[in-house]
Structures are given as structure tokens and as C-alpha cells.
Amino acid sequence: MEETMIELSEEILLRMYYKMNQARFFEEKVEDLFEKGLIYETTYLSKGEEATGVVSCLALEKGDLASLTHRGHSQAIGFGLDVNMMMAELLGKATGYCKGKGGSLHIADVENGNIGANGIVGGGFTLSCGAALTQKYKKTGKVVLCFAGDGATNEGSFHEALNLASVWKLPIVFLIENNLYGMSMPVSKHMNIENISDRSASYNIPGLTIDGTDFLEIYDVMTKSLRYARAGRGPVLVEAKTYRYNGHSSSDAQVYRNKEEVQKWQKKDPLLRFVNYLHENRVFTDKQIQTIEDEAKTSIEHAVEFAMESPEPEITTVLEDIYA
Numbered sequence: 001m002e003e004t005m006i007e008l009s010e011e012i013l014l015r016m017y018y019k020m021n022q023a024r025f026f027e028e029k030v031e032d033l034f035e036k037g038l039i040y041e042t043t044y045l046s047k048g049e050e051a052t053g054v055v056s057c058l059a060l061e062k063g064d065l066a067s068l069t070h071r072g073h074s075q076a077i078g079f080g081l082d083v084n085m086m087m088a089e090l091l092g093k094a095t096g097y098c099k100g101k102g103g104s105l106h107i108a109d110v111e112n113g114n115i116g117a118n119g120i121v122g123g124g125f126t127l128s129c130g131a132a133l134t135q136k137y138k139k140t141g142k143v144v145l146c147f148a149g150d151g152a153t154n155e156g157s158f159h160e161a162l163n164l165a166s167v168w169k170l171p172i173v174f175l176i177e178n179n180l181y182g183m184s185m186p187v188s189k190h191m192n193i194e195n196i197s198d199r200s201a202s203y204n205i206p207g208l209t210i211d212g213t214d215f216l217e218i219y220d221v222m223t224k225s226l227r228y229a230r231a232g233r234g235p236v237l238v239e240a241k242t243y244r245y246n247g248h249s250s251s252d253a254q255v256y257r258n259k260e261e262v263q264k265w266q267k268k269d270p271l272l273r274f275v276n277y278l279h280e281n282r283v284f285t286d287k288q289i290q291t292i293e294d295e296a297k298t299s300i301e302h303a304v305e306f307a308m309e310s311p312e313p314e315i316t317t318v319l320e321d322i323y324a
Contacts, residue, residue, distance in 0.1 A: 023078070049074055051213055053078050063113065068116065100312070125160070174237045179243050199237070
């Protein structure tokens with residue numbers, strides 16, 4: 001792959017910082033709405049993982065596709081989904097992406113390339129390979145970005161997908177968000193390797209491990225990996241080591257980790273690192289940074305208003321859009 005570091009324009013930096021703030025504010029609001037009993041399904045939050053979810057998607061080109069995980073709000077926002085429709089979906093409203101029937105775990109926008117989030121661990125691997133095969137067969141020049149968590153790499157679908165993608169040289173990049181825990185199970189207890197990316201050697205494809213809190217490294221590596229796949233050279237496996245501040249789900253008491261560990265990772269918070277970079281490199285003024293943050297927060301407040309004012313699905317539509 002290319003060795004030269006990819007430079008970032010002010011325009012892309014602004015988009016990154018805005019969307020990462022959108023993702024953080026979205027999840028804070030979702031957490032609040034769940035505690036108030038306005039979201040009925042359990043929630044899988046990704047606070048702390050905004051850099052991997054958002055920045056990797058911004059490395060995509062127009063027309064590329066992506067499959068998301070059950071912890072996919074940051075990924076969806078990075079991909080460009082409408083936060084109004086996302087919030088409406090979580091609140092079970094008819095104006096949501098799945099008309100209020102899918103909830104957080106199944107947000108999809110297939111027409112625009114979002115294959116969908118998946119409630120099945122490892123469920124996106126083989127679906128993404130199918131989408132990538134379509135791109136290769138039709139010679140579209142598009143690439144598929146497949147998100148998954150560390151726990152999903154112990155599923156059979158992971159190995160089947162990597163093997164298939166390698167043999168057929170599919171235009172796909174597998175991005176593993178390694179947040180160190182599969183539910184409450186530490187990575188060190190469910191796999192006997194230091195880096196998940198080492199598993200790429202079994203399939204003779206590139207494997208890379210990056211800092212999932214460093215937006216610069218993420219954008220650089222993902223851009224190059226996507227170019228590699230787009231050039232017809234086959235798949236790439238990227239592991240981003242990151243961290244979730246919340247538990248596995250809203251019902252998780254988090255007895256398996258201590259506050260010191262969480263605080264250690266919060267010092268590497270991707271938003272904190274980003275704003276420090278902006279200050280150190282004098283990219284934006286303090287006023288500009290505050291404006292970006294305020295606009296991102298306002299967009300989420302408007303999303304809540306939109307969702308609250310949206311209608312409930314009609315009872316007559318209960319059997320519509322049901323395929324299995």
C-alpha cells in the first residue's frame with residue numbers, strides 16, 4: 001500500500017469533527033430517552049468509538065456500500081444517514097428508516113448503499129461479500145466496507161467470508177472495531193492472539209491494526225485500504241483498537257471492569273484528541289470549533305423534535321415489509 005500520509009483539507013476536517021460530535025450527541029440523547037422510557041428496545045451505544053465509525057465512512061467514495069453492526073449509530077451517521085429518520089426509527093415512528101419496525105439494530109438504507117445494521121453477531125460478513133461480488137460482477141468500481149466487532153471474529157461467518165473474499169479477490173474492506181470486550185468477555189480470554197489482524201495471514205490478505213481513537217490514522221489507513229480493494233487487488237482486514245464507555249447494552253452493570261480502566265481510555269477520547277489537534281495546528285478558531293459543536297448538538301435536538309412529532313405506524317401496516 002501507499003506509504004505517503006494522506007493530507008486532510010479543512011473541508012474534510014470540518015465534516016469529521018461535525019459528524020463525530022453529531023454521533024456523540026445522538027448517543028447521549030438516546031441514552032436519556034431510554035432512561036425516560038421513550039425508547040422501548042434495549043440500546044447498544046458506542047460512545048468512545050466515534051472516530052472509527054465516522055471517519056472510516058468518510059474515506060468512502062460516492063456509491064460505495066457499507067454494512068453496519070448492532071452498535072452502529074456512529075457508523076450510520078458517518079455514512080450519511082439522516083439523524084431525523086434515525087431518531088424516528090429508534091422511537092418506533094412511521095417516519096423512521098424501517099417505518100419504526102426495525103429499531104436501532106436494523107437501521108438500513110439499501111437504496112443509498114447502506115446494506116443495514118445487523119442484530120446477529122457476524123451477520124454482516126457474508127452479506128457484504130454478496131454485495132462485493134455484485135460490484136465485481138457488474139464492474140461498478142465500488143467497494144464494500146463491512147463493520148464488525150471483536151467478538152464476531154470468532155464466528156464461522158468471519159472465516160467463511162474472509163476465505164471467500166480472498167479466493168475471489170472481492171472489493172471489500174473488513175473493519176473490526178475491537179473495543180476489548182465481547183459483551184462482558186475480555187478479548188484476552190476468547191482469543192489467543194494479540195492482534196485480530198494477524199488472522200489475515202490465514203487468507204493471504206493484508207491485515208492492519210490501528211489506533212481506533214486516532215482520526216488521522218483511521219482516515220489514512222482506510223483510504224489506502226479502500227483504494228487497494230477498489231483496484232481489484234482483493235480484500236483487506238483492518239482492526240481498530242477502540243473502547244466503549246457504556247456497557248454492552250443498557251442492562252449491563254459492567255461488573256467486569258473498573259472505573260480506572262474507563263478513565264484511562266477517556267484520556268484518549270477521540271473528540272478530545274481531535275479538538276487538541278485543531279488547536280495545536282490552528283485549523284479553526286475557538287469560535288469556529290464552538291460553532292461546529294453547537295450546530296451538531298442542534299441537529300440532534302431537531303431530530304428528537306422530528307421524531308416526537310412523527311406519527312406512529314398504522315396498525316394496518318403491521319404485516320407490511322415482512323419478508324421472513
